[in-house]
Amino acid sequence: MIWLTWRQFRVQALTLLIPLAALAVALIWTEPGLAHLYAAKGLNRCAVPGDCGQRTTAFLAAVQASKYPLGYFVGSAALYLFPAVIGAFWGAPLIARELEAGTFRLTWNQSVTRTRWTLVKLALIGLTAMAIAALASLLVSWWAAPVDAAGGFPLGHTQLGRFSPQVFAARGLVPIGFAALTFTIGVLAGVLARKIIPAMAITLVLFAGLVYALPVFVLPHLATPVTQVAPVTPDLTRDQVLPSGEVIVADNSLPGAWIISNQTITPSGQVFIVPQSSGSAFESACANPAQAECTAWFAGQHLRRQISYQPASRFWQLQAEETGILLAISLALAGAATWKIRHYHP
Numbered sequence: 001m002i003w004l005t006w007r008q009f010r011v012q013a014l015t016l017l018i019p020l021a022a023l024a025v026a027l028i029w030t031e032p033g034l035a036h037l038y039a040a041k042g043l044n045r046c047a048v049p050g051d052c053g054q055r056t057t058a059f060l061a062a063v064q065a066s067k068y069p070l071g072y073f074v075g076s077a078a079l080y081l082f083p084a085v086i087g088a089f090w091g092a093p094l095i096a097r098e099l100e101a102g103t104f105r106l107t108w109n110q111s112v113t114r115t116r117w118t119l120v121k122l123a124l125i126g127l128t129a130m131a132i133a134a135l136a137s138l139l140v141s142w143w144a145a146p147v148d149a150a151g152g153f154p155l156g157h158t159q160l161g162r163f164s165p166q167v168f169a170a171r172g173l174v175p176i177g178f179a180a181l182t183f184t185i186g187v188l189a190g191v192l193a194r195k196i197i198p199a200m201a202i203t204l205v206l207f208a209g210l211v212y213a214l215p216v217f218v219l220p221h222l223a224t225p226v227t228q229v230a231p232v233t234p235d236l237t238r239d240q241v242l243p244s245g246e247v248i249v250a251d252n253s254l255p256g257a258w259i260i261s262n263q264t265i266t267p268s269g270q271v272f273i274v275p276q277s278s279g280s281a282f283e284s285a286c287a288n289p290a291q292a293e294c295t296a297w298f299a300g301q302h303l304r305r306q307i308s309y310q311p312a313s314r315f316w317q318l319q320a321e322e323t324g325i326l327l328a329i330s331l332a333l334a335g336a337a338t339w340k341i342r343h344y345h346p
Contacts, residue, residue, distance in 0.1 A: 038146035075140040079170035083178040091186020092199035133179035163258035165215030172319040177326030184333035232305040236289035245273035256312030
C-alpha cells in the first residue's frame, strides 16, 4: 500500500518540492547578509536607553532599500500558497481520481479493505504535507527573524510583524495546521464531488474563506485582548488622520504586539473626530501641522489613546491554540472521508 501510494503521488510531490527547494536555496543564500545587517546596525547589542528606536529605524530603512523585501514577502506568500496547493493538488485528486476513473472497483476488491486503503493514503500524504510545511515554516521564520525582532517590516504607518494577521499564518506552527486542514478538505471534497476539478475548486474557495475568517473571527478571541488607555497629544507630522476624521496616533511602545484596535478618544470616551467644517479652530491652528499652535490645540482637547492588543508574549500560546483547532478539524474531516468511503455506493 505504501509503495503504491508513493507511485501514484510522486509526480505531485516533485512538482511542489522543486520550487520549495529553490526558495530554500535563495533564503539560505541571503540570510547571512540580513543577519550581518542586523548586527551592523547594533541591534544585537542594543542596551543604551532610547537608542534602540534609532537603531531599529536605521535597520528597517536599510532593509527597505535592499533586496530583502523580496525575500520577506515571497517567503510569507509561499507559506500561504503551500496549503492551497496541498489541498487542491494533493488532497482533491487523492480519492476523486479513483472515483472519476472508476478504478476504485478494482482497488476495493483486493485484499486491502477500503478503510485501510483510505487511512494509509491519508496518513502517508497528510503527514508528508505537514512535515514539509514544518520545514518551510522553520526556514522562513529563521530567515525573517531579524526583521521580526525589529518589530516587523514597515508598511505605511504600521509594521508587518510576525503577530500581524497577514503574517501570523506564515510563521511558527500554524502552517502545519493549515497544511493538514486543506489536505483533508480536498480529500473530503473529492469524495463528495467524485470529480477532480470541482473538488479542487471547492477546496480553493474554502481555503480562501478560512484565510479571511480565522484572523477576523477566531484569532482575536482565543485570548482576551489587553486594553491600554493613556493621555496623548497627536502630532500630525507623525500621526495619521483617516478620511473619516479619526486620528491614529503612532505607537512604538509595544514591539511585536498585535494591535487589534487603536483609537483616539475624547474625555467622555467617544471616538475623536477632527472638525471638518471650514474656518474651524482646528483648521486655523493646524493649517501648518508643524506649528506649535496645532500641538497646543490638540493638547487642549485632553485626548486619550485607547489600544486593544495581544502582547508579543502570547505569540506561541495563540500559535498552539490555532494550530490545535486546525488539527482537530482536520481529524474530523479525515474521519468523515473515511466513513464516506466505507459506505460508498456507486
